[in-house]
Amino acid sequence: MPITIYADANIYRYVATGELEIITIGNVQFGYSNIHFEEMIRTGNTEMLKGMEALRAVPIVTNENGEHDIDSIGVCLEYKDPFDNYEEYQKNRIPTEEQEASLNELLLRFLGADNLSELRNVPQSIIDIADEAMEYGGTEAEKLATKARNVATDMKGFIENDLSDRRPLAETRKEFGYPKGATSIHNNDENPLKAIWARLEPKFSEATRDQFFGFEPIPGVEVEKTRLGEVAGCHLILNMLGYHPDNGLPKREKIRNIVSDGQHLGYGSICGGFLTSDHRLYKKAKAIFEYRNYESQALHVKYKNEGMSVTLVEPGAIKKFRLERDNGT
Secondary structure, three states, X not given: OXXXXXXXXXXXXXXXXXXXXXXXXXXXXXEEOHHHHHHHHHHOOOOHHHHHHHHOOEEEEXXXXXXXXXXXXXXXXXXXXXXHHHHHHHHHOOOOHXXXXXXHHXXXXXXOOOOHHHHOOHHHHHHHHHHHHHOXXXXXXXXXXXXXXXXXXXXXXXXXXXXXXXXXXXXXXXXXXOOOOOHHHHOOOOOHHHHHHHHHHHHOOOOOHHHHOOOOOOOOOOOOOOXXXXXXXXXXXXXXXXXXXXXXXXXXXXXXXXXXXXXXXXXXXXXXXXXXXXXXXXXXXXXXXXXXXXOOEEEEOOOOOOOEEEEEEOOOOOOOOOOOOOOOO
């Protein structure tokens, strides 16, 4: 059975431009998800398709709801020309920019952005999106609209009562006990998330470690539980705490890329490995995979102007045979 390596977008781009050579030993295959396609739609840069084609990468989908008759949380679909697959995805895609924009405003506020006026528009945006869905008719659409209005009402109160006062990210980290960011203290820890919680636990006596990092639901908060959502949420929390944080966290033009990174980690967690040249993302992936005991391994390729090369080996593909030397005795 092959080991599947989920490659970050930068890996496919470097392969496409000839900057990265990949050598495989044994049965190693590469995977990608619709998150790669969404990045291409957002940026207009389709360069990575050439890298996917060169590596004969296969689409990766989740199997948490048992859509596929296989005992695995992730499924590798059959190879399909990535250029054709991308074109088909674009034709069938349902735009989600409005929903994402609303969610991003909330995330930006948690990260210290000065966006209260934009945030106050979010509840109405949720209602407008639900009203558009009502045009399709049916019982499900009506249920969605009702639920959206309830969520919008609750969110409006949350914004006015809990998010009206801006809290800069530096202040949040200071309150958590990380004025210089969590990297400054936990960079060399064997299990950074456990070490972080050991410092934070006295401040969160009513929460568990897994609740804080997003792997267990918080009582009274209705959230759909998925592997992708849990990993992406934890990725954002590590950014907030300053554990190898991304640049430009409270900036609107940066937040979508940061969200994409978290989604890539989610898909990477259901494969045999996650390969990236982004050192910050690699460190967060390594910390999350270690904490959750995922089988997936975080792998890093350091960028070099003169070119890069990486060798990936299927576990068990290299065998070593050696007998004890006969000393003639």
